[in-house]
Amino acid sequence: MDKIKLTIDNKEVEVAKGTTILDAAKQIGVHIPTLCHMKLHDMGIENKPGGCRVCVVEVEGRRNLAPACVTEAAAGMNINTHSIRVINARRTVTELIISDHPFECLTCAKSGECELQDLAHQMGIREIHFEGEKSVYREDTSPAIIRDMDKCIMCRRCEMMCNEVQTVGVLSAINRGFYAVVSPPFEQNLDHSVCTYCGQCVAVCPTGALTEVDHTPAVIRALSDPSKTVVVQTAPAVRAALGEEFGFEPGTLVTGKMVAALRRLGFNYVFDTDFAADLTIMEEGTEMLDRLSRHLNGDKTVKLPILTSCCPAWVKFFEHQFPDMKDIPSSAKSPQQMFGAIAKSYFAEKQNINRKDLVVVSVMPCLAKKYESSRDEFAVDGNPDVDFAISTRELAALIKLANIEFKALPEEDFDHPLGESTGAGVIFGTTGGVIEAAVRTAYELHTKKPLPKLNFDELRGMEGVREATIDFDGLPIRIGIAHGLGNARKLLEDIRSGKSHFHAIEIMSCPGGCIGGGGQPYHHGNSDILIKRQKAIYQEDSMKTLRKSHENPYIVKLYEEFLGHPMSDKAHHLLHTSYFDRSKHFEQED
Amino acid sequence: MPKIKLTEYATNLVKEICAKFNNNEGELINVLHQVQNKLGYLPAEIQELIAQELNISAAKVYGVVTFYSYFTMKPQGEFPISVCMGTACYVRGAEQVLDEIKRQLRIDVGETTPDGKFSLSALRCVGACGLAPVVLVGEKVHGRVATVDVKKILAEYKSGCLSDKE
Numbered sequence: 001m002d003k004i005k006l007t008i009d010n011k012e013v014e015v016a017k018g019t020t021i022l023d024a025a026k027q028i029g030v031h032i033p034t035l036c037h038m039k040l041h042d043m044g045i046e047n048k049p050g051g052c053r054v055c056v057v058e059v060e061g062r063r064n065l066a067p068a069c070v071t072e073a074a075a076g077m078n079i080n081t082h083s084i085r086v087i088n089a090r091r092t093v094t095e096l097i098i099s100d101h102p103f104e105c106l107t108c109a110k111s112g113e114c115e116l117q118d119l120a121h122q123m124g125i126r127e128i129h130f131e132g133e134k135s136v137y138r139e140d141t142s143p144a145i146i147r148d149m150d151k152c153i154m155c156r157r158c159e160m161m162c163n164e165v166q167t168v169g170v171l172s173a174i175n176r177g178f179y180a181v182v183s184p185p186f187e188q189n190l191d192h193s194v195c196t197y198c199g200q201c202v203a204v205c206p207t208g209a210l211t212e213v214d215h216t217p218a219v220i221r222a223l224s225d226p227s228k229t230v231v232v233q234t235a236p237a238v239r240a241a242l243g244e245e246f247g248f249e250p251g252t253l254v255t256g257k258m259v260a261a262l263r264r265l266g267f268n269y270v271f272d273t274d275f276a277a278d279l280t281i282m283e284e285g286t287e288m289l290d291r292l293s294r295h296l297n298g299d300k301t302v303k304l305p306i307l308t309s310c311c312p313a314w315v316k317f318f319e320h321q322f323p324d325m326k327d328i329p330s331s332a333k334s335p336q337q338m339f340g341a342i343a344k345s346y347f348a349e350k351q352n353i354n355r356k357d358l359v360v361v362s363v364m365p366c367l368a369k370k371y372e373s374s375r376d377e378f379a380v381d382g383n384p385d386v387d388f389a390i391s392t393r394e395l396a397a398l399i400k401l402a403n404i405e406f407k408a409l410p411e412e413d414f415d416h417p418l419g420e421s422t423g424a425g426v427i428f429g430t431t432g433g434v435i436e437a438a439v440r441t442a443y444e445l446h447t448k449k450p451l452p453k454l455n456f457d458e459l460r461g462m463e464g465v466r467e468a469t470i471d472f473d474g475l476p477i478r479i480g481i482a483h484g485l486g487n488a489r490k491l492l493e494d495i496r497s498g499k500s501h502f503h504a505i506e507i508m509s510c511p512g513g514c515i516g517g518g519g520q521p522y523h524h525g526n527s528d529i530l531i532k533r534q535k536a537i538y539q540e541d542s543m544k545t546l547r548k549s550h551e552n553p554y555i556v557k558l559y560e561e562f563l564g565h566p567m568s569d570k571a572h573h574l575l576h577t578s579y580f581d582r583s584k585h586f587e588q589e590d
Numbered sequence: 591m592p593k594i595k596l597t598e599y600a601t602n603l604v605k606e607i608c609a610k611f612n613n614n615e616g617e618l619i620n621v622l623h624q625v626q627n628k629l630g631y632l633p634a635e636i637q638e639l640i641a642q643e644l645n646i647s648a649a650k651v652y653g654v655v656t657f658y659s660y661f662t663m664k665p666q667g668e669f670p671i672s673v674c675m676g677t678a679c680y681v682r683g684a685e686q687v688l689d690e691i692k693r694q695l696r697i698d699v700g701e702t703t704p705d706g707k708f709s710l711s712a713l714r715c716v717g718a719c720g721l722a723p724v725v726l727v728g729e730k731v732h733g734r735v736a737t738v739d740v741k742k743i744l745a746e747y748k749s750g751c752l753s754d755k756e
Contacts (some may be wrong), residue, residue: 164650169647174656185641186634186646 006077009328020048021068021079022055032057032081033090033119035070035097036155038204042527043461043484043511047160047204050151053093054119057081065089078274087123089558094123099130100178101207102150110208113522116153118412126342137140137181142190144197144213144370149181152209156203158182158491165511166485169359170195170316174546182209194320194582198313198485198509199367199518213520215388216398222359222387223266229351230359232262233339234308234416236429237365237514240536244521244529245396246406251532253540256411261399262363263412273362274412274421276339277437279558280310281549283575284332285441286566288504292446292477303328305480305495305502306385308434310334312372313509313531315579322492331576335379337368339418340385341574346562347418355383362389365517373425391519420554423454423547427536431483431513432459432466435506439479440548441468447473454547458539462512462531467489467502482563483513596633603628609642615644651753655729655756666673667702667709669747676715679723683736687700687723688712690737694744705747 001015008025015024025032036052039045049524050070055350058066060078065086080086098120104112137149154173159182162171170193174183195410202210222230261540262270287306307329309315315334318325333341339362344355362369366389372378373386389399414420424440427433436459444453459479460470464487470477480502482488488507494500511518515533516523523529546552563571604617607624626632632655633672634648641648669719671680673688688699691710695703702709718724721733725743732743 163647169649171655172647172649174649174653182647183652185652187639435592 004073004074004508005076005294005314006075006079008079009081009097009125015073019057019073021057021066021073021077025057025068025079029272030081032068033122034074035115035119035153035206036070037156038206038525040523040525040527040530042531043464045099045160045511047155047157047164047339049156051096053156054090054097056086056089056093058083060356071437085529091125092122094119094125095128096130097153098125099128099132100134101153102134103206104151106443108151108208109211110151110205111213114208115206115524124367127212127480132393132407133178135178135181138191140370141213141375142195142197145190145195145199145202146213147182147190147210148211149183149206149211150207152182153207154180154182155206156182157204157206158210160164161200161204163554163564164486166196166198166200166509167489168194168196168198168485171201196313196316196320197371197518198317198484198508200510201518201523203510203518204336204515206511207245208361212391212394213370214394215370215390216394216401218388219361219390219398222361228359229268229353230266230361231271231343231347231362231418232363233271233273233276233336233343234258234262234338234363235273235365235369235514236426236433236537236540237262237517237520237533240396240429240515240533241520242392243367244401245393248407249532250529251536253536254317254389254406254489256413257393257406257409258577259414260409260412261404261406262394264404265398267361269415269418270412271339271343272416272425273335274425274428275418275554276335276342276551277310277425277434278337278422278549278555279338279342279575280332280425280428280434281437281553282559282566283338283436283571284308284330285445285549287330287332288438289446290567291440292503294344296475303501305505307332308438308506310428310434311368311507311509311514312336312366313368314485314488314507316368316371316582317488317509318492319580319582321424321489321583322496325492325496325585326579326581327489328495329579331578333378333575333577334369334372335425335578336372336386336389337365338575340373340378342558344380344383344385346558347575350417355380356360359387360385362386363392363395364389365392365514365520365568367391367518369519393519393521396521417554418457420552421544422552424549425542425552427537430534431508432461432481432536433505433513434508435479435481436506437504437549438504439477441550443470443472444548444550446475449473451548455542463536464511477504478502482506483508484507484511492581503559564588593724594637596635600629600636601639601683602606604639605643605693606660608640613644615646618644618651619658622655626661628657630678631662633663633665642695662700663701663708665702669727670711670715671707672711672713672716674714674716674718674722674726675712676722678715678719682722684723686737687725687735687740690740691744692727694740708744 005014011028013028032055048069050067055068056065056082059066140147159171170184171182199520239255245251261510311328338358369389373389378385425439436456466481514528514531626681637651641651725735727731
């Protein structure tokens with residue numbers, strides 16, 4: 001590749017042709033401030049509309065200042081990133097952006113994580129020299145995401161995630177100039193749109209314009225109600241990211257401390273969604289083998305490939321966009337909902353608690369889980385199986401609120417019976433993990449032989465679409481994996497046109513899987529963090545003595561005492577669901 | 591606004607126009623232009639159909655429709671009135687003329703009279719500055735319009751027999 005040499009802040013740097021000034025500067029440790037720009041390097045995702053003008057730099061011989069994020073470095077360029085002219089321009093631009101932004105930092109949900117706030121701090125802004133009208137827009141609240149467009153700075157990151165990466169196509173800039181906002185089509189509310197609540201817009205929003213619905217007040221109320229028994233379940237990806245909120249290096253596992261913190265918060269039982277993930281594998285794996293063996297025996301009615309159904313944003317995605325294929329995904333509920341159903345039946349009966357007095361809280365890396373738990377079919381007589389779903393960030397907020405010094409906590413273990421899990425349950429937290437867990441169990445159930453190996457490296461990685469063939473003792477099983485809904489769409493279109501050759505496909509809505517979920521600590525565009533979280537997930541798996549779902553003794557006991565066998569009538573009633581055609585797009589609001 | 595059931599005519603028309611541009615998403619503005627010329631406006635259902643035909647999101651289509659003031663989501667009247675607010679017309683009293691039309695029709699810019707006869711818009715320079723101030727009714731140009739003329743102009747269209755009797 002062609003190399004060029006240029007000078008940035010009196011330092012010479014050599015970069016590949018085509019590199020932007022921003023990236024060239026980074027190579028020599030010069031971090032030019034940005035606001036609208038965002039690059040998830042390892043995912044190939046980049047937003048650079050060049051709109052905010054915060055990253056302007058002075059290029060010798062050029063009349064105007066150049067935006068570093070969209071200007072290609074050229075040979076011989078002499079660049080100054082902090083001349084007085086640059087600093088004045090950058091400060092003016094920042095002040096102008098703030099002049100149309102509410103001064104609500106003290107009460108804003110994003111305070112402390114806001115990139116505009118950080119920038120104002122970095123620029124040393126003490127006064128806004130521009131006064132005038134501020135643009136206002138109605139607030140829009142949905143079951144999972146809140147839009148407060150008064151705080152939008154039109155960076156268009158959310159639009160890029162929603163359209164380019166997820167291909168959901170809900171958010172777009174509308175109107176012009178001062179009245180421009182990001183909105184669903186026809187200015188519908190989110191809950192009238194085809195939004196999947198994947199939360200990737202929230203994950204990349206630099207300000208408080210897009211935030212999650214806060215369930216922590218309701219959780220605090222439940223915890224302080226002596227008539228309620230409150231149990232908590234924690235999703236696998238939470239333990240690999242929660243530590244970041246307390247100053248741990250990304251990728252630090254904090255499972256034991258998380259359990260200790262939850263106990264100190266007052267939860268009566270600290271359980272694990274990983275247990276329900278093992279249960280999911282029993283049901284989904286059995287369903288997969290059932291479909292597969294019927295297919296191999298020549299049953300033409302059976303639909304293949306089977307698709308995973310753990311991800312609620314993915315479920316809502318195909319209900320809207322591929323309703324003709326709604327009988328292809330596994331009918332197994334997600335681990336969150338399986339947990340809720342078992343807690344409020346098996347566990348409640350065992351403990352002799354009325355389901356109305358049992359509160360199930362889940363801690364999820366996800367915002368769509370808030371929506372999922374509110375779906376009508378996941379309730380009995382109006383009492384939901386999962387009462388509240390809080391994000392990893394909300395759990396961190398609760399821990400801080402309760403004055404718990406997280407770093408000093410001891411490592412504690414989950415409670416029984418719904419807290420025991422295998423390594424297979426843990427890896428649900430990353431792309432490729434669900435299908436690897438399913439393979440570990442399906443292989444042994446099908447071949448009646450022990451697995452020759454436990455790690456399926458061919459299923460692991462970060463590429464958006466992956467495929468592998470796993471040898472089931474002479475029977476080749478073709479597996480597809482997609483993360484990011486845009487990648488999922490490609491696989492779905494292949495199935496629709498009859499081109500797909502897979503037996504089973506795993507789909508996760510968020511880039512990286514749940515580790516990159518919309519409820520995780522903000523990555524601020526650093527995709528290294530996701531890779532470190534993924535490593536932590538596999539590390540937790542490898543440290544477990546039990547690594548196959550069907551070997552979980554409490555799962556075995558659950559079937560013996562309560563469910564009978566996988567896909568039994570009782571299991572069907574409690575652990576399986578069906579999907580709806582939501583293709584009807586546009587509804588005018590009265 | 592109740593949901594509109596698109597007629598077969600409208601559906602086929604949109605599909606034909608999209609096909610003429612090879613269903614290329616880059617031609618969105620041209621498609622919108624031609625569809626509005628034929629149908630008079632771009633209701634949400636039409637935008638959804640265009641989005642489907644060009645394989646882009648409805649949000650993107652709506653984004654473009656709301657960006658350009660030329661596009662409208664409201665049905666136009668039988669006689670769309672456009673008042674030129676370009677510099678020449680403006681200095682010669684276009685604003686007063688516009689106010690007088692608003693007063694007489696009891697609608698604001700961007701609205702249509704309840705009987706569906708007139709809709710009102712303001713636009714920038716029509717290139718007839720010599721006739722300033724200019725009011726367009728449909729394709730017909732009325733030049734050197736004064737506030738006192740407004741009543742007469744509107745009355746002609748209200749009777750609906752302008753072109754026959756002149």
